[in-house]
Amino acid sequence: MRTVCFYFQVHQPYRLKPYRFFDIGEDHYYWNDYLNRNVIQKVAQKCYLPMNSLLLELIQRYQGRFKVAFSISGTFLDQMEAYAPDVLESFQRLVATGHVELLNETYSHSLAALKSKDEFFALVHKHQDRIKALFNGYSPKVFRNTELIYSDDIGAMVAELGYQGMLTEGAKHVLGWKSPNYVYSNAKNPNLKVLLKNFRLSDDIAFRFGDKTWGDYPLTTDKFVNWLNALPKEEPVVNLFMDYETFGEHQWAETGIFDFMRHLPEAIFSQSNFSFSTPSEVVAALSPVSSIHVPTPISWADEERDLTAWLGNDMQDEAFDRLYELEKKIRKIKDPELLRDWEYLQTSDHFYYICTKFFSDGSVHEYFSPYDTPYDAFINYMNVLSDFILRVEAASKK
């Protein structure tokens, strides 16, 4: 068996509105509804709707031989329901074909796995419930953590939750000489199989596709299939993991990304012996070649493939610590609005905006941030958090 496994991440955060010091103690609504709705609706036109319809067309044309997997964050599900029900319907249609797999993650695309097992489990269960409710009782078998963050400990927790497999980055510093194109197992619990992203081939599509300065530009389906064929014959699986917004948003339609995807299945079927599989099919079909040791967490972000996009500078650490200090009090509170805000405030994007790594040359981080600088992001988040703390304290005194 040689197979290609596509997984797309679908996520949008609830962005905060500009929240001033004067609002603390008075205004308890934090979310920038206008911006959030605009982003969802804009990206729906450029990416979600056209790409969903293309995938549906391909699945029907190849009668299930072409298949993909999605992980859809809870914050995205909520915003889809509120702002773009047509997008939700198109995802439901895809899942109904039986050839689209859904993965579980934390409901609010949170970094809880790094901080609290209780909170992590609670958010996973909430995501399970949301998926079940929106997709006709669907129950995912494979897990993907926020930003593909993975470590031996996180894998062990995921195994404890009953998942058979988990996705993460094929980070160079973890793999060494090993290839990402095999199935591995968690170092603490061998029952959990680990699928690793082939970052070279994934990023050829996700990041380099439209880059005219790239030596291999333009990327054609023929070229891509040649690269697949050039891989050592014994390597069974190529995991192509990427943000769903790659299609039409990060790579605009004008780059030809949709045409590339439209013709890729045909090229793979006719010019190679690769098939398509979903993560749960890969997990079921392949045995691990060895365990993989990841003592410190890895992710799919930046060159470093570590956590420094979200945590590590003083501002990020302070925001993160202050937020999770509230966990014990939150457990005792039943107020649904406070719980919603607690979950949305955990979304990793808030911490990503405070990253100063690329502050000077402003690259991919800036593109995704609604703030001018990480300092603005920090000030705004802390103002909101200050108000949130007041509410939590008031509620826990009741």
Next chain:
Amino acid sequence: MKVLMFGWEFPPHISGGLGTACYGLIQGMNVHKQEVIFVVPKLWGDEEPVADFVNASGVTVDYRERRFKKLWKNLTYLEVNSYLVPYLGPKAFKKFTDYAIHDRTDVDESIFSTNYQFSGKYGKNLMEEVSRYALVGAQIARDRTDFDIIHAHDWLAYPAGIAAKEISGKPLVVHVHATEYDRSGESVNFPVFEIERAGMHAADHVVAVSQLTKNICVRKYGIPPEKVTVLHNAVLDASIITSSYQKKVPEKIVTFLGRITYQKGPEYFVEAAKKVIERDPNVRFVMAGSGDLLNKMVDRVAELRMGTKFHFTGFLKGDDVDHMYAISDVYVMPSVSEPFGIAPLEAVRHNTPVIISKQSGVAEVLNNAIKIDFWDVDAMADAIFGLLHYPSIARMFTELGADELKKLKWEHVAAKLVTVYDKILAQRA
């Protein structure tokens, strides 16, 4: 008596305290029936008609006048040597000079043309504007003979004052509202220092807004102490402001309100905040304002892990400023070097007790305030804690501070200024 005054800005178009001080001084002069011809680079038309205003942008310079050519030669020296604006940090200054150096070629012709539009701001052509302003000063001094004395406010107007003195032969008073040492510490911009020095030396008399500033004039600029008179600033309105604006948080609020720059000492406020929060978590600190040290302060607050208790508002204007004073329980001005500093008096008007640094001129006139050295963060933290927890001091300050405020009137300042003028004119006669 009639005074020819050169300023740089005038309310309502102001970016700092200079315009407000000029306005107050003129109001005071009017009480004593002194006439003022007030020149500004740009008039906007909505200024209150308190003086005989002259719009420098509307003055045509007669380029055939031989004496102007000589003046211009001296000014050109400033021109080519300086690319600067006040109130910029090193980084912003670097960016600015890179831009300015590549950008300036035809300075000579444009300035010496008959018509010149001033921006009246503190922009990239500041030096060019200062030079042209001097030429306008010369022209006005030639055209108008109905004034007895010349008075120039701060370095931007000194060259104009000097030029007017050279053309008219009338005595010159320069009014020091701030010096380059206040703005930049020991890393002074030499061209600005040079203008300040030249202005103070060319003047017949120097007026400083505080003893602190007088000391700088004497020590750093080599002016004989008997040539410098201290005239403290005053307040336009000493009435107590009662705001209906309500605080939304249960904690007490301690506020820093001002430009977040070296001169204002924001870092000492941050360090003191940490010490207070360690002892009393029921306090919130607010740093209101903007400036080149803002990001550094944000970083430090995060490093000290007090981001949920220390807030930044960005630049405040209009009602927000009043609201900020109104909800503050303590106002702190930890300036490293503040020639006067009007903001604490605003706080007093809002019945907010104040802590000011000994390195501020206002400390010389405000007795009902706690005074600390800007660098003494322990003393600052003690003072904040004390004002928050022992309400009797705070109550006393607000009661007595209001009385003190009433004594700080511009008409008193103007009266003293008139005696300074009289003395100079008497010496001449």
